[in-house]
């Protein structure tokens with residue numbers, strides 16, 4: 001621990017410029033204990049404790065959709081979503097029946113996240129209550145901010161992963177937060193949940209006001225199956241009728257939606273976690289980010305590991321740029337995407353005191369030393385996004401404590 005001594009970070013700071021944009025400016029961030037106590041822009045400090053003229057000081061990245069038990073299942077290719085779940089993901093999640101395995105794996109995952117600059121998350125565990133609680137314990141202990149949910153599922157998966165609705169809801173509701181990690185209501189998706197379970201999850205969300213995370217309309221085959229299983233007017237209406245579209249809901253993917261459904265999601269104040277690297281990997285389709293935003297939906301970004309192969313939020317941001325070009329319509333600029341993977345993603349999942357370099361925020365900070373001459377570029381943030389190399393990340397700080405340092 002650093003105790004309460006000051007740490008002086010200096011270099012080019014990534015700071016807000018407008019509600020959904022950022023820019024780089026020379027400056028200094030003073031950290032005392034867990035928090036940022038001062039941000040001074042104007043010049044790089046001559047002898048900082050961290051950083052220097054050639055360094056960038058960024059807020060830690062926030063990943064709004066990932067699966068903790070799937071970090072060992074990256075890259076199992078050639079399968080459609082439902083087949084991939086059955087043959088790659090469910091066997092991996094079965095291993096979490098052992099809470100010791102879950103605890104050890106979560107430790108590895110936390111190290112991995114920090115080594116890619118991620119300091120905030122909205123994550124799925126599995127349907128094993130004890131293991132979900134163990135994951136909350138580990139992540140809370142190491143200082144990551146965000147959410148972990150016990151996955152609710154009572155149909156269409158191996159028996160070892162299914163928990164009857166009433167038992168699952170009761171177990172999920174007894175989860176307790178630890179450190180900066182809170183529990184989340186996490187019905188996997190409508191394929192693996194009965195109507196009773198979805199409704200119960202809606203009741204739990206209303207009672208606790210917890211974050212809600214689930215998947216929506218990732219592939220056409222999934223949408224067709226949901227129609228057969230639930231006979232709903234639309235997939236979105238099914239969640240709405242079950243009380244799952246809340247201002248604290250993060251819907252993974254939302255690819256196969258029409259405008260009417262997007263407007264309903266926007267009106268409810270729910271967000272869609274756009275996971276472009278996962279969509280590309282599973283060949284699920286191209287999410288129309290701009291159309292969701294036009295319908296009033298907040299669209300944060302997520303890795304969706306293990307469907308998503310990239311652990312770096314910067315590479316996810318770059319893939320979002322590629323997906324937007326493919327989808328047609330306006331393409332975000334680099335400043336918007338750097339904002340998205342920091343403050344934008346933090347706000348989307350309700351983390352108010354991270355993702356930004358400002359006085360009073362948690363000192364979740366990255367020290368980055370790029371090997372490219374970004375300062376001479378006409379578009380420095382574009383160059384940094386496209387030329388990004390994880391080796392540039394020199395150290396990661398979580399709440400003022402160093403949690404990763406490059407060799």
Ligand SMILES: [Zn+2]
Nearest residue numbers: 067215252304
């Ligand atoms: Zn997912």
